[in-house]
Amino acid sequence: MGILTDIYNTVAKFFRPQEEDASKSVATNRLKLVLMQDRTNLTPKILEQxxxxxxxxxxRYVEMDKELLELNFEQEGDQVALMLSIPVIRAKDEEEIEEALKQRVAECEEESSEQDNSENNAEADTEDNANNEIKSENDSEQSQLVSAPEGMSSTKQEDCIKDECHSEN
Amino acid sequence: MTGRVIVITSGKGGVGKTTTSANIGTALAKDGYKVVLIDTDLGLRNLDLLLGLENRIVYTIVDVIEERCKLKQALVKDKKNPNLSLLAAAQTRDKTAVNAEQLKEICDTLKEENDFVLVDCPAGIEQGFQNAVAGASEAIVVTTPEMSAIRDADRIIGLLEAKEEIKSYKLLLNRVRPSLIKSNEMMSVDDVVEILSCPLVGIIPEDTGIITSTNKGEPIVNDENALAGKAYRNVAQRILGEEVPFLDLDEPKGFMAKIKNAFAKLKAKV
Structure with a gap:
């Protein structure tokens, strides 16, 4: 019987689902992610942002498959690494990059003039606005990702650039 | 004499803190060391049951703190081993009956006359945990290879790291089931150690003998044949500073497998 079960096990190994399907690796991966969140205080919301x-x-620089972009944490010993995996479709050429950058600068200027106008408002107020923007951005994100597979979605970029202008000013 | 104060903690309940305390304490006492076990789980005391001492308890730790008795009077000697004694928790009071300073004082007094003071910590990260940790300079974090227990252990390790008094902490992986690990249905020892990045002090296999030993009020280390008992005896040896290899839990049991294993070992030697 011993020999038979040995043979069975060896043969069955070839047909058995690979390790990734076993519940152990599901648990390990879920646990790793949740521990990173626990340890770093990064909430799923912040990660998504x-x-x-x-x-x-x-x-701005490459055309990529946004659906397949992966953002993960990996641990090696005591070190925690942020791993970003981007499936690149093609690199953009110089013109396209320049155009995107110009667009960004223009939007930045636009924003900063807008900001000058509203500078009289209390600082706390603008902070509140920023938070709201982040929220609404997250809400509409899924659909934007799906509906705009190529190039940039302009509304989202504005939001992002707004933040950048903020720090530049 | 200045003994070592080791707290046995876990975060999550039901992973085997009390069983671990009782067994390590008994094993160390069997080796001739003087050991005191302190149950700090006020209101939910169980260490007395595992040691079979529940009928001998007259005074508890709260009686000592509220000065109704002397510390020595409250220590209950083990039935078999005079080296081992227990300071029981009060069953009728809650965690607020004791504070961290008082517990530290008790630990400091006890370590003068004992080789080891083992503090059985309650589950959770609130005051009960803070109290239990207060007097200790070493910690053993008990966990099982399950997600919830590991997550809680990670939290506890974080809290222990922040405590200056805790000089070292080690992981004890309890209730390991080699057959489940083999079929990839349970995280392996390596997985858990990698995730928690904490040195191991012991691997205890799941053993039905634990249930019968609890029923009888006799720690499983007293059973020479039980695998879990052997694993706990090894933990005690490691605490004493000896290098003991971890038990090979998934040693194949069939006849053919044994022959195969022997061949593999031969091959390795050649």
Missing amino acids: MRSELIDLLS
């Missing part, structure tokens, strides 16, 4: 801002930034 980080992801969308990275998409905006990188899509």
Whole structure:
């Protein structure tokens, strides 16, 4: 019987689903992610925001498959690494990049003049606005990602650039 | 003499803190060391049951703190081993009956006359945990290879790291089921150690003998044949500073497998 079960096990190994399907690796992966969130205080919301801002930034330079972009944490010993995996469709040529950058500068200027006008408002007020923007951005994100597979979605970029202008000013 | 004060903690309940305390304490006492076990789980005391001492308790830790008795009077000697004694928790009071300073004082007094003071910590990260940790300089974090227990252990490790008094902490992986690990249905020891990045002090296999030993009020380390008992005895040896290899839990049991194993070992040697 021993020999038979050994043979069975060896043969069955070839047909058995690979390790990734076993519940152990599901648990390990879920646990790793949740521990990173626990340890760093990064909430899923913040991670999603980080992801969308990275998409905006990188899509100025490359055309990529946004659906497949992965943002993960990996741990090696005590070190925690942020791993970003981007399926690149093609790199943009210089003209396109320049155009995107120009657009960004223009939008920045536009924003800053707008900001000058509203500078009289209390600082706390603008902070509140920024938070609201982030919220609405997250809400509409899914659909934007799906509906605009190529190039940038302009509304989202504005949001992102707004933040950048903020820090530049 | 200045003994070592080790807190046995976990975060999550039901992973085997009390069983671990009882067994490590008994194993160390069997080796001739003087050991005191302190149950700090006020209101939910159980260490007395696992040791079979529930009928001998006259005074508790709260009686000591509220000065109704002397510390020595409250120590209950083990039935078999005079080296081992228990300071029981009060069953009728809650965690607020004791504070961290008082517990530290008790630990400091006890370590003068004992080789080991083992503090059985309650579940949770609130005052009960803070109290239990207060007097300790070492910690053993008990966890099982389950997500919820590991997450809580990670939290506890974070809290222990922040405590200056805790000089070292180690992981004890309890209730390991080699057959489930083999079929990839349970996280392996390596997985857990990698995730928590914490040194191991022991791997305890799931053992039905634990249930019968609890029923009888006799720690499983007293059973020479039980695998879990052997694993706990090894933990005690490691605490004493000896290098003991971890038990090979998934050693194949069939006849053919044994022959295969022997061949593999031969091959490795050649």
